[in-house]
Amino acid sequence: MSFLQILDQQGWYFLVTLLSGWPATISVAIPSFFFALIFGLVLALLRMARSRLSRGFAIAYIEFFRGTPALVQLFVIYFGLPDLGYSPSPFQAAVIGLGMNGAAYLAEIYRAGIESIHQGQKEAAFALGMTPTRAMRYIVLPQAIRVMTPALTNFAIVLLKDTSIIFAVGVVEVMALARNLVTETLQSGVVYLMAGALYLCVTIPMSHLAARLERNRRAWQ
Amino acid sequence: MEPLLKVDDLHKAYGALKILNGVSVNVKRGEKVSIIGPSGSGKTTFLRCINFLEKPTSGHIFVEGKLIGEKTVSGKFVHVSDTELAKDRQEIGFVFQRFNLFPHLSVLGNVTIAQTKVLGLSQRDAEARGRQMLEKVGLGHKVDEYPERLSGGQQQRVAIARVLAMQPKLILFDEATSALDPELIGEVLRVMRQLAEEGRTMVIVTHEIQFAAEISDRIIFMDHGAVVEEGSPAKVLKDPQHPRTREFLKRIEQR
Ligand SMILES: Nc1ncnc2c1ncn2[C@@H]1O[C@H](COP(=O)(O)OP(=O)(O)OP(=O)(O)O)[C@@H](O)[C@H]1O
Ligand SMILES: [Mg+2]
Numbered sequence: 001m002s003f004l005q006i007l008d009q010q011g012w013y014f015l016v017t018l019l020s021g022w023p024a025t026i027s028v029a030i031p032s033f034f035f036a037l038i039f040g041l042v043l044a045l046l047r048m049a050r051s052r053l054s055r056g057f058a059i060a061y062i063e064f065f066r067g068t069p070a071l072v073q074l075f076v077i078y079f080g081l082p083d084l085g086y087s088p089s090p091f092q093a094a095v096i097g098l099g100m101n102g103a104a105y106l107a108e109i110y111r112a113g114i115e116s117i118h119q120g121q122k123e124a125a126f127a128l129g130m131t132p133t134r135a136m137r138y139i140v141l142p143q144a145i146r147v148m149t150p151a152l153t154n155f156a157i158v159l160l161k162d163t164s165i166i167f168a169v170g171v172v173e174v175m176a177l178a179r180n181l182v183t184e185t186l187q188s189g190v191v192y193l194m195a196g197a198l199y200l201c202v203t204i205p206m207s208h209l210a211a212r213l214e215r216n217r218r219a220w221q
Numbered sequence: 222m223e224p225l226l227k228v229d230d231l232h233k234a235y236g237a238l239k240i241l242n243g244v245s246v247n248v249k250r251g252e253k254v255s256i257i258g259p260s261g262s263g264k265t266t267f268l269r270c271i272n273f274l275e276k277p278t279s280g281h282i283f284v285e286g287k288l289i290g291e292k293t294v295s296g297k298f299v300h301v302s303d304t305e306l307a308k309d310r311q312e313i314g315f316v317f318q319r320f321n322l323f324p325h326l327s328v329l330g331n332v333t334i335a336q337t338k339v340l341g342l343s344q345r346d347a348e349a350r351g352r353q354m355l356e357k358v359g360l361g362h363k364v365d366e367y368p369e370r371l372s373g374g375q376q377q378r379v380a381i382a383r384v385l386a387m388q389p390k391l392i393l394f395d396e397a398t399s400a401l402d403p404e405l406i407g408e409v410l411r412v413m414r415q416l417a418e419e420g421r422t423m424v425i426v427t428h429e430i431q432f433a434a435e436i437s438d439r440i441i442f443m444d445h446g447a448v449v450e451e452g453s454p455a456k457v458l459k460d461p462q463h464p465r466t467r468e469f470l471k472r473i474e475q476r
Contacts, residue, residue: 124321129311
């Protein structure tokens with residue numbers, strides 16, 4: 001059977017099945033994104049803190065999570081945490097794994113963003129009586145996040161694609177269903193191509209959005 | 222009477238590089254003091270040490286008799302916490318050479334943010350005071366503009382309004398007009414002159430000798446991180462005693 005014939009006969013079935021995985025994909029991707037967004041900021045602040053202990057911790061964390069495969073991290077969380085007395089569900093393991101992994105990448109993005117803000121901004125805030133915390137919160141961070149917007153959108157795209165490994169801990173998302181379909185119909189080529197196309201349907205608009213945001217960034221940057 | 226600002230034997234070094242070598246200056250309430258001197262003589266460093274943007278290597282700063290950035294613990298001077306330092310700095314306004322407006326905030330946002338987040342004023346009160354200060358510097362019509370859309374002279378006037386809104390006891394100006402195109406200098410000097418006439422306490426680092434002569438009660442000539450000569454404008458500028466002052470003034474005139 002040709003590619004087109006398969007598509008014609010079974011395409012609709014494949015599509016509906018694969019689409020039914022999206023809720024799981026999205027419901028892992030979104031909380032992981034926000035987890036990484038918050039924890040990444042915490043890490044970045046620790047990374048830039050005065051205390052050597054916090055800096056050391058942040059550096060070790062970032063090195064570890066960037067230097068080991070996400071799949072390994074996921075397995076450690078899903079199969080290792082129960083030894084410590086907490087047994088996460090597949091969904092929880094996926095969010096924790098992708099979130100902790102993403103935080104390591106975001107920490108460096110935050111740091112670059114924060115360090116790109118001119119020293120004079122902080123000094124002006126200090127001179128007006130702001131504490132370092134207030135200066136960070138009201139003056140430096142809002143500007144840094146604007147600088148970071150394209151990198152953040154890119155990160156969101158990477159994160160979305162990375163959800164394709166979480167079938168490994170038993171989350172039934174797009175990739176898990178694709179594998180099931182392949183086992184069922186043996187049409188690996190068509191099925192995986194369709195799965196890839198589905199990811200593209202989301203990631204392409206996202207990169208367009210990123211480009212738009214980049215263009216709309218105010219001239220002051 | 223106790224001086225409003227007392228700088229006591231200020232030293233500042235970066236490693237082995239000595240920038241300030243024992244500067245002592247007193248400024249009375251309402252007094253206008255201008256600091257002049259060659260490039261690299263430590264004028265900016267001196268101003269930055271007053272509000273602890275730079276930590277002095279030794280020496281002490283007092284505003285109304287209260288130590289800035291330090292406290293004494295059983296007779297010894299120790300640095301205060303970030304929170305206490307921030308509180309000390311509220312009393313001291315600082316106008317930067319490069320304005321340092323907050324580009325993500327509107328003009329009104331620039332003059333209200335510290336009022337609300339530092340002084341704890343309500344948004345309404347802060348805006349009322351902010352608008353008043355912007356009126357004062359002639360920018361009442363620019364409240365909703367963003368800094369990037371303003372000329373350098375306008376930006377510096379916003380920066381001055383931002384400082385005024387904090388109602389500091391003392392304002393430090395670090396070459397407030399040096400980053401400006403010549404045609405924009407006048408509007409900023411006019412605002413500064415107006416503040417001087419209101420009787421505010423000001424310490425002004427400037428290369429505008431003529432302006433300094435007109436508004437200052439006292440001129441300080443600094444060189445190599447030390448006060449070389451000080452006195453009334455007439456005395457220092459017209460009848461300088463020290464050869465280095467004379468040489469500096471001659472060089473300035475030639476420009
Ligand atoms: N962070 C720093 N590290 C090392 N040296 C510094 C630092 N900041 C300033 N300096 C040096 O201190 C000296 C005095 O600098 P300062 O900016 O106070 O001079 P100034 O009198 O304000 O000069 P100008 O008229 O050019 O503004 C300069 O030689 C400068 O290079
Ligand atoms: Mg200077």
